[in-house]
Amino acid sequence: MEESLIAVTILWSFLFIYSMLGSLDFGAGFWAMIYGKNDRTNAAIIANRFLSPTWEVTNVFLVLLVVALFSFFPFAASMLGTLLLVPMGLGLLLLTIRTTFMVFANYANKFKDVFRITSGITGLLIPALLVSILPITLGGFVEFNNGYPQLLYGKILSSPTTYMHIAFGLSTELFLSALFLTDYAREAKDDSAFRTYRMHAIWLGPLTLVIAVLTIVTMPTEASWLVENVRGNLYGFGMSILLFAIGYSLLFFKQRNGLVGYSRAAVIFVILQYGFAIYAYGSAHLPYLVYPDLTVQDGFTNPAMFYQLLIAYAIGLSILVPAFFLFWRLFLKDQRYLEQK
Amino acid sequence: MDTVVLARALFGSTLGFHIIYATIGVGVPVMIIIAECMHLITKDKHYAIMAKRWTKGFAILLAVSIASGTIVGVMLSLLFPGFMEIVGQVIALPFQIEIFAFLIEAVFMSIYLYAADRLPSWLRLVSIISVAVGATASAVLITDAHAWMNTPAGFEMNDAGKIINVNPWEAFFNPSFVVTAIHVTVSAYMTVAFLIASIGAIRLLQKNLTKEERVYHRKSLTIAIYLGAIMSLATAVNGHETAQMLHEYNPRKLAGAEGLFETTKYAPLSIGGYTSREEEEVKFAIEVPYALSFLAGDRFDTEVKGLKEYPEELWPPLYIHTLFNVMVGIGTMLIGLSFLAIALKWIRRKPLPNWILALFVAGGPLALIAIEAGWCFSCIGRQPYTIVNVLKTTEAATQSTNVGLLFVLFVSLYVLLLFASVFILRFYFKRHPVHPEFNEKEVQS
Ligand code: HDD
Ligand code: HEM
Ligand code: HEM
Numbered sequence: 089m090e091e092s093l094i095a096v097t098i099l100w101s102f103l104f105i106y107s108m109l110g111s112l113d114f115g116a117g118f119w120a121m122i123y124g125k126n127d128r129t130n131a132a133i134i135a136n137r138f139l140s141p142t143w144e145v146t147n148v149f150l151v152l153l154v155v156a157l158f159s160f161f162p163f164a165a166s167m168l169g170t171l172l173l174v175p176m177g178l179g180l181l182l183l184t185i186r187t188t189f190m191v192f193a194n195y196a197n198k199f200k201d202v203f204r205i206t207s208g209i210t211g212l213l214i215p216a217l218l219v220s221i222l223p224i225t226l227g228g229f230v231e232f233n234n235g236y237p238q239l240l241y242g243k244i245l246s247s248p249t250t251y252m253h254i255a256f257g258l259s260t261e262l263f264l265s266a267l268f269l270t271d272y273a274r275e276a277k278d279d280s281a282f283r284t285y286r287m288h289a290i291w292l293g294p295l296t297l298v299i300a301v302l303t304i305v306t307m308p309t310e311a312s313w314l315v316e317n318v319r320g321n322l323y324g325f326g327m328s329i330l331l332f333a334i335g336y337s338l339l340f341f342k343q344r345n346g347l348v349g350y351s352r353a354a355v356i357f358v359i360l361q362y363g364f365a366i367y368a369y370g371s372a373h374l375p376y377l378v379y380p381d382l383t384v385q386d387g388f389t390n391p392a393m394f395y396q397l398l399i400a401y402a403i404g405l406s407i408l409v410p411a412f413f414l415f416w417r418l419f420l421k422d423q424r425y426l427e428q429k
Numbered sequence: 430m431d432t433v434v435l436a437r438a439l440f441g442s443t444l445g446f447h448i449i450y451a452t453i454g455v456g457v458p459v460m461i462i463i464a465e466c467m468h469l470i471t472k473d474k475h476y477a478i479m480a481k482r483w484t485k486g487f488a489i490l491l492a493v494s495i496a497s498g499t500i501v502g503v504m505l506s507l508l509f510p511g512f513m514e515i516v517g518q519v520i521a522l523p524f525q526i527e528i529f530a531f532l533i534e535a536v537f538m539s540i541y542l543y544a545a546d547r548l549p550s551w552l553r554l555v556s557i558i559s560v561a562v563g564a565t566a567s568a569v570l571i572t573d574a575h576a577w578m579n580t581p582a583g584f585e586m587n588d589a590g591k592i593i594n595v596n597p598w599e600a601f602f603n604p605s606f607v608v609t610a611i612h613v614t615v616s617a618y619m620t621v622a623f624l625i626a627s628i629g630a631i632r633l634l635q636k637n638l639t640k641e642e643r644v645y646h647r648k649s650l651t652i653a654i655y656l657g658a659i660m661s662l663a664t665a666v667n668g669h670e671t672a673q674m675l676h677e678y679n680p681r682k683l684a685g686a687e688g689l690f691e692t693t694k695y696a697p698l699s700i701g702g703y704t705s706r707e708e709e710e711v712k713f714a715i716e717v718p719y720a721l722s723f724l725a726g727d728r729f730d731t732e733v734k735g736l737k738e739y740p741e742e743l744w745p746p747l748y749i750h751t752l753f754n755v756m757v758g759i760g761t762m763l764i765g766l767s768f769l770a771i772a773l774k775w776i777r778r779k780p781l782p783n784w785i786l787a788l789f790v791a792g793g794p795l796a797l798i799a800i801e802a803g804w805c806f807s808c809i810g811r812q813p814y815t816i817v818n819v820l821k822t823t824e825a826a827t828q829s830t831n832v833g834l835l836f837v838l839f840v841s842l843y844v845l846l847l848f849a850s851v852f853i854l855r856f857y858f859k860r861h862p863v864h865p866e867f868n869e870k871e872v873q874s
Contacts, residue, residue, distance in 0.1 A: 141539035162517020169510035184496040191492035396597040404529035
């Protein structure tokens with residue numbers, strides 16, 4: 089494989105990881121807000137128990153994504169920096185409010201509700217805003233003004249595809265987090281939370297799939313190059329739909345011990361579903377970072393830098409894997425943590 | 430205002446905001462380690478309470494430091510694409526490795542916060558040490574990028590302005606990396622020590638404390654004063670080396686710092702005053718003869734370059750003289766204060782008198798001001814370059830419109846968060862005073 093292709097694959101994998109973690113994170117915050125005052129289910133408690141130790145790690149993955157983008161593709165900086173300044177700036181604003189208020193809520197009981205609601209709502213909007221960046225790269229929204237790229241805000245804001253992307257971001261966030269929390273609640277042996285989240289996962293799943301298909305179908309004419317590529321790569325998307333069907337139906341099967349739904353397996357299949365879809369989308373997007381002005385090859389750094397970065401990743405990961413293992417044991421597996429009152 | 434100025438203003442205020450919380454994030458874990466170790470050694474419950482309460486405060490401020498750090502990281506790429514283009518080719522390593530430091534800190538911070546009661550005490554100590562290592566490593570790594578901007582290395586630029594012959598590790602170990610990293614680290618430890626001393630002093634000046642509370646706060650004050658004394662001395666000694674590094678690699682900045690116009694041997698050190706461009710001298714300053722030459726090269730006859738060696742458009746803003754003075758002045762005062770307190774303790778063998786406590790109340794905020802002044806000195810003193818002699822700031826900055834809007838939004842956000850974080854800290858510790866904890870059987874985490 090060419091070096092720039094390896095780089096973009098790594099970058100895309102980080103995007104995949106962050107889109108999963110971010111959906112869980114922001115979605116869990118949203119559910120915690122919705123059920124914060126509801127005494128009939130422990131849904132909020134379960135969501136917060138997941139969120140408290142994990143949000144920091146999730147946040148680092150966002151930073152990792154940005155740093156990897158500009159380290160691997162420095163020549164993309166001037167184009168992307170200009171195009172993304174306002175959308176990313178607003179995203180950062182929301183993210184900051186979300187993060188700080190979520191933590192503040194734990195330390196000021198009297199004002200808990202204000203903080204919770206603000207952070208829940210801002211959190212809900214973040215993935216929507218981040219996903220709305222994708223259409224910018226599809227072409228047609230950028231104009232050159234004496235050599236400098238400018239984003240055509242009016243066109244973006246009036247384009248249906250932007251709103252389809254936003255809807256897709258929202259439903260994905262809610263679906264993935266509901267599904268994951270279904271499983272987390274089962275691990276914590278909390279029946280009320282389990283039923284709440286399973287119910288949400290059941291209606292959100294098909295909705296998300298429909299929105300995803302509609303998003304691709306309603307792509308504007310400027311993005312016809314992408315749609316062409318998607319047609320040539322239907323295998324990935326087909327697999328994705330198949331995996332969804334399996335994962336989704338696993339929610340309904342009865343286990344031998346009488347419990348309904350294989351939640352763990354369902355989570356794994358749905359993650360695979362997204363994996364196939366995201367990589368298929370990514371390969372359809374090649375060779376462009378921003379169509380038609382910037383290709384992966386144009387943006388790429390020099391090989392010397394690239395290989396040192398790879399070595400740094402290898403060393404860094406080998407240190408981190410044991411730490412993550414401990415982390416997983418303590419917060420996602422340890423019954424003393426999961427079932428505490 | 431034009432876009433470049435706005436971009437600089439936005440980025441500078443973002444960093445100025447981040448550094449407050451970041452410095453605390455680097456220093457507090459070290460204080461917690463000390464308290465945990467004291468607890469292990471003395472079995473004195475007070476130290477466990479201390480560690481726990483510092484951790485709570487840390488957790489609140491960490492949220493702001495992470496959020497603001499995320500802003501800085503993303504903003505750097507968005508506002509200075511010209512700079513990032515070179516960063517990605519030459520000095521991407523520290524940025525990338527820093528991510529791993531963040532991850533280590535984040536993972537172990539969660540473990541320390543939410544799993545402490547399920548861990549044996551050695552593993553708890555390992556977690557908080559990992560937090561401290563992660564935080565300090567992230568400061569060192571980001572400082573590496575900053576040091577490289579001052580003393581770029583590890584690449585060549587051909588006539589067409591293309592970057593060739595990149596050597597990432599040579600860039601990583603650029604000439605000013607080690608001194609600068611030490612300066613940043615020890616000054617952060619020092620600042621947090623003085624901040625903790627401020628809090629202890631405020632409490633001890635209150636009249637209505639119980640006896641045990643008084644004992645408790647004296648213990649925390651003592652730790653803080655000793656650490657503050659050691660670290661402030663280290664900061665000054667290493668600051669001296671930093672100044673010599675400037676003399677060797679960045680004489681223009683040193684000349685700006687000292688308001689020196691003519692290249693001279695036996696150069697005097699000007700303390701205070703302001704630099705006048707018209708009269709080409711520092712007005713109203715106290716001059717210490719030969720001191721600058723000695724500072725720069727350990728000899729009185731060292732030749733120190735003056736601003737006039739360079740065309741005027743390459744001069745840094747002349748007010749960096751004041752920024753430099755503020756940093757050095759505060760550093761000197763705080764060394765004096767902490768050693769005075771230690772001397773008084775040893776001689777009088779009694780608790781510190783109120784007047785010195787009152788001085789310590791000011792110590793923490795002063796140290797933070799020194800940090801701000803030092804960074805602004807370093808970044809503004811680098812102007813008009815972003816990467817010294819390689820890239821001008823005007824070439825580094827974005828051409829995007831709308832920076833003004835973001836500036837207003839973000840600065841309002843920082844003001845809001847500044848107030849909110851202080852408010853939450855006060856609220857929490859008012860609701861959770863220390864004295865009930867003395868009677869609890871076990872210190873809960
Ligand atoms: C508590 C904070 C603090 C204190 C008391 C001092 N410094 Fe400092 N100094 C910093 C905090 C700092 C800093 C904020 O951390 C800087 C900014 C950039 C850097 O590398 O460290 C810095 C930069 C900095 C630089 C510029 C480096 C550059 O631009 O590359 C010099 C020459 C000194 N310092 C020298 C000193 C001296 C001689 C001090 C004598 C007491 C001193 N500093 C005290
Ligand atoms: C020398 C000044 C700086 C120091 C001492 C410092 C230190 C820190 C510390 C201690 C944290 C909290 C880390 C954590 O808990 O994960 C932090 C967060 C962060 N800093 Fe800074 N920082 C500095 C400047 C910068 C600059 C210039 C950048 C960007 C280029 C930056 C980027 C970040 C990022 C992205 C985070 C968030 C990490 C996360 O998501 O956890 N910092 N910084
Ligand atoms: C955290 C403490 C810091 C503070 C308070 C600070 C302050 C400032 C200020 C005031 C400016 C605007 C200077 C001007 O344009 O006149 C600036 C610019 C800048 N700083 Fe720093 N800085 C800090 C740390 C860093 C670090 C660690 C880096 C390295 C990654 C860095 C990189 C930059 C860059 C790239 C610019 C913009 C280009 C330029 O103006 O040269 N800063 N900073």
